[in-house]
Amino acid sequence: MVTRRGFLAGLMATGALPSATWADVGAPDFLSAAKLPNGNFVLCGIKRSGEIAFQLSLPARGHAAAAHPIKPIAVGFARRPGTFAFVMDCVEGTVLKKLSAPTGRHFYGHGTFTKDGALLFTTENNFEAASGIIGVWDVKQDYTRIAEFSSGGVGPHEILLMPDGETIVITNGGIETHPETGRTKLNLTTMQSNLSYLSLNGRVKHQLKLGDEHQRNSIRHIAVSKNGHVAFGMQWQGALTSDLPLVGVHNASTNRTSLMVESSVRHMNGYIGSIAISASGKHMAVTSPRAGKLQHFTNGVLSKENNIIDVCGIALDQGLPLATTGAGHIYSDTHILIRHPIMWDNHLVRI
Amino acid sequence: MLYDPQFTQNQNTQYTCKLIKALSRDMHANSKAIYSDWQNGYGALLATHNNDTYRTHEEAAQRVFTALMAGLEFTSTQRIDRPMGTFDRPRPLRAEARRSGRSLRHIHLALEATNTLAQLIAPENETLQTGYKAAIETSVSLNDPILAGVADLSKRLRVEIMKQKIDYVRQILADEVGPNLGIVPGFNALDGD
Structure with missing residues (x-):
């Protein structure tokens, strides 16, 4: 009879012992950065029930995180203009590696892995040249920085891998900032935002720019469905009396863009904080912490809108929006699942 | 019109x-x-409360508090900042209701109205009461009905002082009153990313 211990020993001997997976850290479904009441900053794993699966310390305020596609490893990024990112082992709760932006670069708060987890891409600012950069890090070589290329614009913010596994999609917000002047926006009268699709070695495959009336609309956040529809949320840099939409969906294969008039500058207070789209593309959810609004679109039509104070992090779980707030709430659709004594930061990232 | x-x-x-x-x-x-x-x-x-719109007493209170904060923010940023413009480029023609000569009057009335609401929410907060009293008194004594003074060096300072007093009230509300209602305003809203 094969005993459990004997079986495990056998496995060990053959070297076939499976390495840890996300299931070993209490199977979190989402990641989010947060601030604790004592002022410290953390990265948390969250279950779909709203429970916190794990909590790891960050040295300063985080922004978003990238989850490794297979291993229970997450990279937490500093809020811009931070220069650190931490690769964390979510099983052991330890920092595996500290990534520092090279001289003359800072991170923008987002990053993404390739499908096999071999490469990590990060959005960065080459601030002397005021140009957007994508940093490439080799995971197998202990996260060595092996290359960088242009992001296709100024002020790259969020980056995601397209379902083909061979394209990355990047929001170039268009806004120039410099660490010496902090988060001050330096080029609002001339800014130009775009959505760029790049090959994994930086070749521009396709770019979306909206019309002239959108000159002050900064494309900032994205979500991608399985069929490659890219939902994007914008932030308006002009007077808040405009009726221009702040949310759209772009299909790169047909180059068609649909804009959501219900998410207007006026209605959403000029600011979309986060966006999510379901795998099928049927559901889309957007948040505006400034307007305190969560909108849920079904098949491209606004199907529900809730008023939630300081709501920002958003994901879709089985067709229902799951949202986090700066006051610690986790909402499933309109219901509060749980409230933690914690301030959830901008993004709720699905693992 | x-x-x-x-x-x-x-x-x-x-x-x-x-x-x-x-x-x-x-x-x-x-x-x-x-x-x-x-x-x-x-x-x-x-x-x-205890209905689909407001499930708890706390949620209802948060809604009222948000309205109060929004009212004060509008007065500070739209009614005052817009005509103030910058020091080098004041914009007195942007003052609200200047044609009917009611720009300052609107500020005064908005302060009176939000004060009533604020006193109902936090009746025992003396700093808030003193802060409101000072802001309202300034709006009475300013004697610049359409805020034309923003373009005049000495008078501009007085408009600026009124704004500071209003912003002080906003700060007391955010720091002292909000947290009691379970609101830490704007961790995400103020982030700007």
Whole structure:
């Protein structure tokens, strides 16, 4: 009879012992950065029930995180203009590696892995040249920085891998900032935002720019469905009396863009904080912490809108929006699942 | 429209008159609908909570607090910042209701109204009371009905002082009153990413 211990020993001997997976850290479904009441900053794993699966310390305020596609490893990024990112082992709760932006670069708060987890891409600012950069890090070589290329614009913010596994999609917000002047926006009268699709070695495959009336609309956040529809949320840099939409969906294969008039500058207070789209593309959810609004679109039509104070992090779980707030709430659709004594930061990232 | 020569000295008086009447009717209808909603249901939703709109007393209080903060923010940023413009480029023509000479009057009334609400929310906060008193007194003594003084060096400073007093009230509300209602305003809203 094969005993459990004997079986495990056998496995060990053959070297076939499976390495840890996300299931070993209490199977979190989402990641989010947060601030604790004592002022410290953390990265948390969250279950779909709203429970916190794990909590790891960050040295300063985080922004978003990238989850490794297979291993229970997450990279937490500093809020811009931070220069650190931490690769964390979510099983052991330890920092595996500290990534520092090279001289003359800072991170923008987002990053993404390739499908096999071999490469990590990060959005960065080459601030002397005021140009957007994508940093490439080799995971197998202990996260060595092996290359960088242009992001296709100024002020790259969020980056995601397209379902083909061979394209990355990047929001170039268009806004120039410099660490010496902090988060001050330096080029609002001339800014130009775009959505760029790049090959994994930086070749521009396709770019979306909206019309002239959108000159002050900064494309900032994205979500991608399985069929490659890219939902994007914008932030308006002009007077808040405009009726221009702040949310759209772009299909790169047909180059068609649909804009959501219900998410207007006026209605959403000029600011979309986060966006999510379901795998099928049927559901889309957007948040505006400034307007305190969560909108849920079904098949491209606004199907529900809730008023939630300081709501920002958003994901879709089985067709229902799951949202986090700066006051610690986790909402499933309109219901509060749980409230933690914690301030959830901008993004709720699905693992 | 009642005060701008563009409309008052217009040749087409009949059209202007009809337009003003139509706008007035619309404002009347909107006010009536808002009032009616408060009287017939919405007020009760807010006061009794435990319903689909406001599940808890806390949520209802948060909604009222948000309205209070939004009111003060509007007064500070729209009613004062807009005409203030920058030191080098003041924009007095952007003052609200300047044609009817009511710019300062609106600020004063907005402060009085939000003060009533603030005292109901935090009746025991003395700093808040003192802060409001100072802001309201400045709005009374400013003697610059359309804020034209923003373009004049010495008078501009007085408008700026009024704004500072209003912003002080906003800060007390954010720091002392909000947290008691479970609101830490704007961790995400103020982030700007």
